[in-house]
Amino acid sequence: MSDAELVQRLLESVGIKPSHVLSDDVARLEVHQNHVVGAHLLPGLEVDTTERDDGIEAHLRLLPGARFERPIHLCFGMLPEKGLQHIVLEIDVEEDASAQVLAHCTFPNAVEVKHRMDARIRIAPGANYSYYERHVHGPGGGVEVIPHATVELGEGARFKTEFDLIKGRVGEMDIAYDAVGQAHSVLEMLARVSGSGTDKIRIHEKARLAGEAARAVLTTTIALRDDARAEVFNTIIADAPRARGHVDCKEIVQGRAVAKAVPIVEVNDPTAHVTHEAAIGSVDSKQLQTLLSRGLTEDEAVDLIIEGMLS
Amino acid sequence: MTLLEVRDLAIQLDDKQVLGGVSADFKQGRVYAIVGPNGAGKSTLANVIMGLPGYTNFQGDILYRGESLKGLAVDERARKGVTLAWQEPARFEGLSVHKFVTAGAKTTNGRDLAAAALRQVGLEPARYLNRAVDKTLSGGERKRIELASILAIEPALVLMDEPDSGIDVEALDQMFEAIHRLKEKGSTVILITHSRTVLRQAEHAYLLCDGRVIDEGPVNRIGQYFENRCALCDHTNEPGPQEAL
Ligand SMILES: Nc1ncnc2c1ncn2[C@@H]1O[C@H](COP(=O)(O)OP(=O)(O)OP(=O)(O)O)[C@@H](O)[C@H]1O
Numbered sequence: 313m314s315d316a317e318l319v320q321r322l323l324e325s326v327g328i329k330p331s332h333v334l335s336d337d338v339a340r341l342e343v344h345q346n347h348v349v350g351a352h353l354l355p356g357l358e359v360d361t362t363e364r365d366d367g368i369e370a371h372l373r374l375l376p377g378a379r380f381e382r383p384i385h386l387c388f389g390m391l392p393e394k395g396l397q398h399i400v401l402e403i404d405v406e407e408d409a410s411a412q413v414l415a416h417c418t419f420p421n422a423v424e425v426k427h428r429m430d431a432r433i434r435i436a437p438g439a440n441y442s443y444y445e446r447h448v449h450g451p452g453g454g455v456e457v458i459p460h461a462t463v464e465l466g467e468g469a470r471f472k473t474e475f476d477l478i479k480g481r482v483g484e485m486d487i488a489y490d491a492v493g494q495a496h497s498v499l500e501m502l503a504r505v506s507g508s509g510t511d512k513i514r515i516h517e518k519a520r521l522a523g524e525a526a527r528a529v530l531t532t533t534i535a536l537r538d539d540a541r542a543e544v545f546n547t548i549i550a551d552a553p554r555a556r557g558h559v560d561c562k563e564i565v566q567g568r569a570v571a572k573a574v575p576i577v578e579v580n581d582p583t584a585h586v587t588h589e590a591a592i593g594s595v596d597s598k599q600l601q602t603l604l605s606r607g608l609t610e611d612e613a614v615d616l617i618i619e620g621m622l623s
Numbered sequence: 624m625t626l627l628e629v630r631d632l633a634i635q636l637d638d639k640q641v642l643g644g645v646s647a648d649f650k651q652g653r654v655y656a657i658v659g660p661n662g663a664g665k666s667t668l669a670n671v672i673m674g675l676p677g678y679t680n681f682q683g684d685i686l687y688r689g690e691s692l693k694g695l696a697v698d699e700r701a702r703k704g705v706t707l708a709w710q711e712p713a714r715f716e717g718l719s720v721h722k723f724v725t726a727g728a729k730t731t732n733g734r735d736l737a738a739a740a741l742r743q744v745g746l747e748p749a750r751y752l753n754r755a756v757d758k759t760l761s762g763g764e765r766k767r768i769e770l771a772s773i774l775a776i777e778p779a780l781v782l783m784d785e786p787d788s789g790i791d792v793e794a795l796d797q798m799f800e801a802i803h804r805l806k807e808k809g810s811t812v813i814l815i816t817h818s819r820t821v822l823r824q825a826e827h828a829y830l831l832c833d834g835r836v837i838d839e840g841p842v843n844r845i846g847q848y849f850e851n852r853c854a855l856c857d858h859t860n861e862p863g864p865q866e867a868l
């Protein structure tokens with residue numbers, strides 16, 4: 313298959329019209345297994361890639377003050393049923409740069425695929441970076457996803473990340489993000505995952521509020537069915553004056569699924585304030601009865617409630 | 624034609640006899656009201672008819688189109704045409720008004736249907752379709768969206784538990800129009816209410832007190848309850864709130 317065909321197939325597998333992305337005003341990078349199959353750069357973005365046996369190394373630099381009209385598109389994936397993709401990603405968002413990245417990770421045919429991402433993200437003072445990662449997995453559940461990232465937020469920097477794995481089976485997943493925020497930085501981490509079958513989900517997000525008035529919100533929403541299992545350990549440590557944080561974990565469990573949530577908050581300055589909230593349970597009875605009274609079956613009603621919750 | 628027949632219905636909840644032998648007849652294409660003081664058992668009656676959990680263990684029978692609803696689950700009753708507009712509607716995080724309103728509707732063009740239903744309850748579709756049915760909606764907005772979702776499924780029988788609570792004057796008129804449109808399409812509407820204005824929308828009314836029907840008849844006559852309270856029985860209930868005139 314040619315590189316152009318691979319790009320088409322990857323984009324199609326995540327439900328994106330290639331014409332949407334393959335346009336001159338969209339910066340993008342597509343990686344199939346260990347091979348860069350497509351790229352388009354715009355002023356303000358520099359990308360350096362090295363192909364390795366088991367994946368690639370990529371260094372993205374968003375230059376000082378850079379602005380992009382449309383989100384930058386990244387797509388990592390594998391069409392074959394088996395294999396390993398290890399992405400080593402370094403992202404530097406330089407001073408006052410502002411960018412939105414839409415990343416898709418797609419393994420539509422996975423039977424035995426391992427996707428590992430080791431990312432190091434540095435967001436310089438005054439920069440604003442948002443990273444939305446959406447996973448599309450096949451129905452077989454043969455994927456192991458291991459995204460690990462460290463994030464450094466400079467003074468006044470903003471970082472928002474959203475992780476979505478809602479379509480297809482999760483397989484096994486182990487998310488670990490570790491962030492440190494300097495003064496007046498703002499961090500938002502959101503994960504939405506829907507597990508079924510024998511999926512195993514582990515999420516460990518950690519934020520350290522190191523600078524004065526740094527803020528962080530960690531939000532995890534998980535829906536589990538069948539024999540799926542999830543463990544969420546989200547942590548905020550506030551070391552600085554007037555730091556603010558909130559950890560929020562919501563899990564809906566159906567069938568024989570098992571969920572565990574351990575929010576950890578630590579406050580080392582009396583003027584800091586960190587809260588947490590964790591709720592695990594079945595779908596709300598009144599919501600369910602309402603939809604049943606409109607004629608939806610129980611499965612349809614639960615699907616709709618979960619779809620809303622994960623939206 | 625009788626659509627729903629409640630026969631000598633009795634139910635205990637937590638050892639309390641909440642309904643003590645209620646009988647009532649509801650004909651197709653007509654609007655009914657059920658009035659009575661707080662705690663009389665009005666919502667309980669609606670919940671038993673809908674078959675909600677906790678309300679399925681009763682004596683007597685409920686016949687719908689001549690067949691007993693006993694043993695049918697809520698969704699089975701709903702697919703036969705029975706639905707309930709809740710006194711305190713549920714809130715759904717993240718679920719759009721568009722999806723909520725069309726849930727259960729037989730349609731392929733959900734957006735148009737949802738927009739039409741919202742217009743009928745006086746809500747501008749462009750402002751509401753993409754909002755979530757969550758706690759950011761006001762109480763009155765939520766009630767109107769509840770009614771819109773009922774209109775969208777065109778039920779044969781709808782139980783409306785205090786449809787006017789939290790509704791402003793203008794929206795109330797729109798709600799009445801919507802109720803009459805339902806009737807014109809052949810639906811049977813049962814309005815549970817503490818309001819004389821809502822009662823007047825009905826053609827026939829039941830006065831419930833202490834879990835029993837103590838009177839039934841034309842709304843004018845049953846409406847006297849609002850002046851006399853239910854002086855007919857020596858009930859232990861507190862009378863319902865009097866409507867401000
Ligand atoms: N699960 C329950 N267990 C025990 N008692 C109950 C239960 N549910 C309702 N009741 C009681 O049954 C009676 C009837 O309640 P219901 O909600 O049907 O009254 P209502 O006529 O709808 O009143 P309102 O006008 O206040 O809405 C009340 O006294 C109430 O306290």
Ligand SMILES: [Mg+2]
Pocket residue numbers: 665666667710784
């Ligand atoms: Mg009531």
